[in-house]
């Protein structure tokens with residue numbers, strides 16, 4: 001059975017048995033928080049359980065590495081919507097040890113794309129169009145560095161209030177232990 005059929009079959013049962021009932025809540029986060037974290041598969045259940053977050057508690061935004069790469073990109077827009085439209089009062093940037101974005105090498109990614117049939121011409125044309133693939137496909141040296149950068153962009157964003165606490169943490173993807181890197185209460189004015 002294909003993955004999509006497996007999922008749709010399961011889903012039919014899930015809805016028929018009304019298993020959704022225990023998850024009913026609203027779009028407003030009960031704990032008034034927005035979390036930006038990594039898409040790492042180990043964090044799917046571990047991160048909310050390790051933080052005691054249940055359905056309805058938080059807005060959770062995910063991408064590779066919990067990185068805010070542009071102050072006016074979709075991650076930053078999501079944070080702004082969470083704050084102004086959905087009543088989030090605190091921001092948590094949560095990276096993790098052993099992140100795939102640590103030491104991500106753009107040459108390696110481009111080589112893999114080429115192996116899958118992307119031509120040299122496409123890579124060259126993108127370069128000529130002003131797209132800097134090597135910096136776009138580069139992660140960070142340490143999880144801590146990635147978190148500090150993202151926290152800084154959020155804290156200094158011209159559309160966010162100065163008194164908005166922005167915390168930075170690193171989670172251990174094995175044990176769920178959280179290390180506080182940036183205490184958002186200290187820097188919020």
Ligand SMILES: [Zn+2]
Pocket residue numbers: 038039040064065066096098099100101
């Ligand atoms: Zn990661």
